[in-house]
Amino acid sequence: MTVTIYDVARESGVSMATVSRVVNNNPNVKPQTRKKVFDAIEKLGYRPNAVARGLASKKTTTVGVVIPDISNTIFSEVARGVEDIANMYRYNIILCNSDKKKEKEIQVINTLLEKQVDGLLFMGGTVTEDHIHAFKTASVPIVLCGTKEESENIPSVDIDHEKAAFDAVQALLNEGHRDIALIGGNFKDLAKGFARYQGYIKAIEDAGLTVNEDLIQVGNFRYDSGLEKMKYFLESNQNVTAVFAVTDEMAIGAIHAIQDAGLKVPEDISVISVDNIRMASMVRPLLTTVAQPMYDIGAVSMRLLTKLMVNEEIEQSQIILPHELIQRNSVKRLT
Amino acid sequence: MTVTIYDVARESGVSMATVSRVVNNNPNVKPQTRKKVFDAIEKLGYRPNAVARGLASKKTTTVGVVIPDISNTIFSEVARGVEDIANMYRYNIILCNSDKKKEKEIQVINTLLEKQVDGLLFMGGTVTEDHIHAFKTASVPIVLCGTKEESENIPSVDIDHEKAAFDAVQALLNEGHRDIALIGGNFKDLAKGFARYQGYIKAIEDAGLTVNEDLIQVGNFRYDSGLEKMKYFLESNQNVTAVFAVTDEMAIGAIHAIQDAGLKVPEDISVISVDNIRMASMVRPLLTTVAQPMYDIGAVSMRLLTKLMVNEEIEQSQIILPHELIQRNSVKRLT
DNA sequence: CTGTTAGCGCTTTCAG
DNA sequence: CTGAAAGCGCTAACAG
Numbered sequence: 042m043t044v045t046i047y048d049v050a051r052e053s054g055v056s057m058a059t060v061s062r063v064v065n066n067n068p069n070v071k072p073q074t075r076k077k078v079f080d081a082i083e084k085l086g087y088r089p090n091a092v093a094r095g096l097a098s099k100k101t102t103t104v105g106v107v108i109p110d111i112s113n114t115i116f117s118e119v120a121r122g123v124e125d126i127a128n129m130y131r132y133n134i135i136l137c138n139s140d141k142k143k144e145k146e147i148q149v150i151n152t153l154l155e156k157q158v159d160g161l162l163f164m165g166g167t168v169t170e171d172h173i174h175a176f177k178t179a180s181v182p183i184v185l186c187g188t189k190e191e192s193e194n195i196p197s198v199d200i201d202h203e204k205a206a207f208d209a210v211q212a213l214l215n216e217g218h219r220d221i222a223l224i225g226g227n228f229k230d231l232a233k234g235f236a237r238y239q240g241y242i243k244a245i246e247d248a249g250l251t252v253n254e255d256l257i258q259v260g261n262f263r264y265d266s267g268l269e270k271m272k273y274f275l276e277s278n279q280n281v282t283a284v285f286a287v288t289d290e291m292a293i294g295a296i297h298a299i300q301d302a303g304l305k306v307p308e309d310i311s312v313i314s315v316d317n318i319r320m321a322s323m324v325r326p327l328l329t330t331v332a333q334p335m336y337d338i339g340a341v342s343m344r345l346l347t348k349l350m351v352n353e354e355i356e357q358s359q360i361i362l363p364h365e366l367i368q369r370n371s372v373k374r375l376t
Numbered sequence: 377m378t379v380t381i382y383d384v385a386r387e388s389g390v391s392m393a394t395v396s397r398v399v400n401n402n403p404n405v406k407p408q409t410r411k412k413v414f415d416a417i418e419k420l421g422y423r424p425n426a427v428a429r430g431l432a433s434k435k436t437t438t439v440g441v442v443i444p445d446i447s448n449t450i451f452s453e454v455a456r457g458v459e460d461i462a463n464m465y466r467y468n469i470i471l472c473n474s475d476k477k478k479e480k481e482i483q484v485i486n487t488l489l490e491k492q493v494d495g496l497l498f499m500g501g502t503v504t505e506d507h508i509h510a511f512k513t514a515s516v517p518i519v520l521c522g523t524k525e526e527s528e529n530i531p532s533v534d535i536d537h538e539k540a541a542f543d544a545v546q547a548l549l550n551e552g553h554r555d556i557a558l559i560g561g562n563f564k565d566l567a568k569g570f571a572r573y574q575g576y577i578k579a580i581e582d583a584g585l586t587v588n589e590d591l592i593q594v595g596n597f598r599y600d601s602g603l604e605k606m607k608y609f610l611e612s613n614q615n616v617t618a619v620f621a622v623t624d625e626m627a628i629g630a631i632h633a634i635q636d637a638g639l640k641v642p643e644d645i646s647v648i649s650v651d652n653i654r655m656a657s658m659v660r661p662l663l664t665t666v667a668q669p670m671y672d673i674g675a676v677s678m679r680l681l682t683k684l685m686v687n688e689e690i691e692q693s694q695i696i697l698p699h700e701l702i703q704r705n706s707v708k709r710l711t
Numbered sequence: 712c713t714g715t716t717a718g719c720g721c722t723t724t725c726a727g
Numbered sequence: 728c729t730g731a732a733a734g735c736g737c738t739a740a741c742a743g
Contacts, residue, residue: 043515045720056730061722069728086513091490092436093720095427096735103470103491112456112671114449121447124473133491135438136471138459156426156438156468178421180378264658290658297660320655323599323625325632336447380736391714396738404712428736431719 044085053081064089095157103133104160104346105153109141114318115335116164119187122339123162130347132159141166150175160346162186166230168195182349186342188232189359196349196358198342200333202232202315205364206240207247209313209331210285212366214248217375218283218311221245222256224270224291233262237287237315255279260291267294275302282310282375289316293324296371307373317367326370334362379420388416399424430492438468439495439681440488444476449653450670451499454522457674458497465682467494476501485510495681497521501565503530517684521677523567524694531684531693533677535668537567540650540699541575542582544666545620547701548648549583552710553618556580557591559605559626568597572622572650590614595626602629610637617710618646624653624665631659631706642708652702662704669697 046064050057055074062070063078070078081087095101106123108116120136127134135156137149146165150172153161161183163172168190176183176195185197213221223241226234245252258273260266267286274281275298286292292314296306306312306326317332341360348355381399385392390409397405398413405413416422430436441458443451455471462469470491472484481500485507488496496518498507503525511518511530520532548556558576561569580587593608595601602621609616610633621627627649631641641647641661652667676695683690 043720046722047720057721058723058730058732059728062729065722071728074728088486088513089490090431090492090720091487092427092430092492093735094722096425096431096737097720097722099722099735101427110456111446111459112449112453114447114452117447117449117452121445121473124446124471128473133487134471136459136469138456138463151423152426152468155424178423293658297658300660320658323628323632323655324659325635378736381738382736392737393715393739394713397713400738406712409712425736428719429738431721432736432738434719434738 043090044087045090046087048085049078049081049087052085053077099157101157101159102131103135103156103158104162104343104350105135105137105150105156105158106162106164107137107139107146107149107153108164109139109166111136111138114320115316118318118335119164119339122336122341123186123343124339126340126343126347130343132347139165143169143171147171147175150179154179154181160184160350162342162346164188166232182346184342184346184349187338193359196345196355198338198345198360198362199232200338200362200364202236203240203243205315205331205333206237206285206287207244208240208364208366209315210241210244211247212329212331213283213285213311213313213372214244216283216311216372219250219375220253220256220279220281220283222274222279222281222284223258224267224284224286224295225257225259226262226287226291227259230262233287234259241285241287256281260286262288262291264290264294267291268298269294271295271298272302275299275304283372284310284312286312286314289314289318289321289328289330292328292330292371293320296324296326296328307371311372311375313372315364321367322369329369329372330367332365332367334364337362378425379422380425381422383420384413384416384422387420388412434492436492436494437466438470438491438493439497439678439685440470440472440485440491440493441497441499442472442474442481442484442488443499444474444501446471446473449655450651453653453670454499454674457671457676458521458678459674461675461678461682465678467682474500478504478506482506482510485514489514489516495519495685497677497681499523501567517681519677519681519684522673528694531680531690533673533680533695533697534567535673535697535699537571537650538575538578540666540668541572541620541622542579543575543699543701544648544650545576545579546582547664547703547707548618548620548646549579551618551646551707553646554585554710555588555591555614555616555618557609557614557616557619558593559602559619559621559630560592560594561597561622561626562594565597568622569594576620576622591616595621597623597626599625599629602626603633604629606630606633607637610634610639616645618648618707621647621649624649624651624656624663627663627665627706628655628659631661631663642706646707646710648707650699656702657704661706664704664707665702667700667702669699672697
């Protein structure tokens with residue numbers, strides 16, 4: 042039924058080894074022989090079986106990717122970078138959603154390893170002891186994408202979230218703002234929740250101001266919570282002239298809360314955040330934000346992984362990508 | 377180095393076959409034996425090799441998914457539905473971006489087939505003869521997700537794009553609008569481009585009106601083109617009271633063009649579209665649109681594929697999912 | 712309930 | 728430049 046390498050060998054009058062060589066572009070084959078084999082392949086409609094190849098060669102040319110949620114634009118942009126580079130190096134991607142649930146993460150890591158992936162890309166929240174344990178049982182390289190862990194023993198690529206937040210808040214400070222509210226995220230989320238919160242604190246204190254706890258609310262990174270927390274600030278009559286939201290989505294929610302209250306951004310209140318999702322330039326006013334290079338985070342992670350998979354020399358295994366303030370129209374100088 | 381089923385067999389004093397049975401939950405194993413085997417597995421840290429299993433059993437429990445662009449929210453929401461259901465039935469997903477390029481599509485279909493996936497989910501634009509040819513060489517089931525092809529011989533799941541557009545335009549008509557502009561998409565895209573255009577035409581004609589070619593512009597489905605085409609209508613002083621954009625993104629672009637011109641939505645011009653992406657409820661005014669059940673399209677496709685993969689009886693292989701008008705705030709009755 | 716024995720389709724020494 | 732042969736780690740009859 043299915044045509045195998047053996048059939049091709051017989052048809053073209055050579056051995057399996059030779060067919061294997063031509064299929065794998067091994068140069069040690071006489072052109073004539075090569076042609077005979079190609080003809081037979083064509084004639085029989087032969088398609089190499091990657092599973093058999095994987096078993097024999099112990100390489101599957103596929104890498105496992107564990108991602109919190111592919112339908113979340115941040116992650117899907119990262120995933121695109123991952124896939125493009127994977128594709129460039131002829132790897133395929135097995136994608137698994139984890140919803141940031143530890144159990145699920147560990148579970149998918151294991152099934153990915155059973156599938157004999159040549160490498161693993163892990164995107165997610167926090168890397169716990171259990172994760173590290175699971176990684177240790179792997180005999181293939183792993184890189185953390187958009188996260189990192191304390192010991193810095195596992196290769197990773199991310200931005201400096203604290204500094205990004207710091208820069209955002211400082212941009213507000215530079216425009217004369219002093220009463221700056223924070224719409225943060227769960228501190229359990231080390232990167233976006235905690236580090237970005239820290240950046241806010243640090244910027245405020247660096248400016249010689251004191252942090253006002255009343256000006257801090259924590260949401261869940263999403264639009265609705267940004268809207269809700271901003272509404273709270275407005276209704277509780279806090280005297281804020283600017284707000285820093287740790288994600289664009291929350292910032293956009295905040296903008297709408299402000300607008301819904303009959304106020305204007307940035308005339309009445311300025312808004313800034315971190316991320317630069319596509320939507321940031323699809324709102325009115327256009328959102329000023331600190332851009333995190335999503336695509337690049339994915340692309341660079343994958344590139345790093347490809348090197349690791351072929352035991353290439355690595356100069357730097359803890360990569361911090363640069364971020365950049367994108368000035369648009371949601372921040373105004375305080376007069 | 378790596379521990380195999382053979383090592384476990386030796387360690388637990390049984391045969392490979394028995395180990396295989398307990399690993400695969402075959403009930404024909406005495407509890408005691410089962411326990412011995414589990415102990416050995418635990419002790420040796422055995423992890424089944426899915427590649428070897430795949431070669432021996434001719435099943436890989438993985439399905440290939442070809443998707444135009446995972447970073448596009450529409451597709452990533454569909455992909456989430458696909459993954460959830462795949463996961464539920466213990467399948468893994470190999471994801472390949474195609475950018476809707478025919479060459480790339482055909483190419484990834486082939487590599488997916490080489491990887492011996494148990495089934496294929498194809499999302500993309502148009503299904504050509506070449507695609508059909510590629511599908512024919514496959515010995516595994518295929519389902520089209522968010523597309524379909526003329527002959528209706530390939531299982532598919534999608535919505536009725538023409539009817540969805542028709543309903544959107546009719547909603548405008550019902551509110552008294554007569555001068556309705558269309559911001560369409562490339563007609564080469566049969567589903568979103570052509571079918572939705574047809575729905576517009578049909579609704580206008582059904583209402584006894586005549587189509588005004590001056591009120592038709594075609595964009596590229598994205599935000600910027602919606603903005604630009606609307607700007608054109610505004611500047612060319614067309615007397616429109618409402619616009620139907622074939623995608624939410626273009627509709628949001630149109631809303632912003634209107635607002636940028638100092639007019640209001642829906643007071644001055646009403647806007648409606650089809651899709652209901654998440655962003656539709658993250659803009660001001662909230663976008664009125666005909667919802668296409670993205671997640672379900674993915675979920676149902678995958679469910680259909682799981683049935684096909686186990687040769688289950690299929691009652692219906694051309695599935696049309698329902699769409700629904702979501703009334704929000706971007707449409708107003710013409711007074 | 713358990714063991715034996717063929718392969719699955721390919722890569723990879725090792726010879727020549 | 729080419730061929731023979733030994734697996735890769737597992738499943739699936741088949742026999743008992």
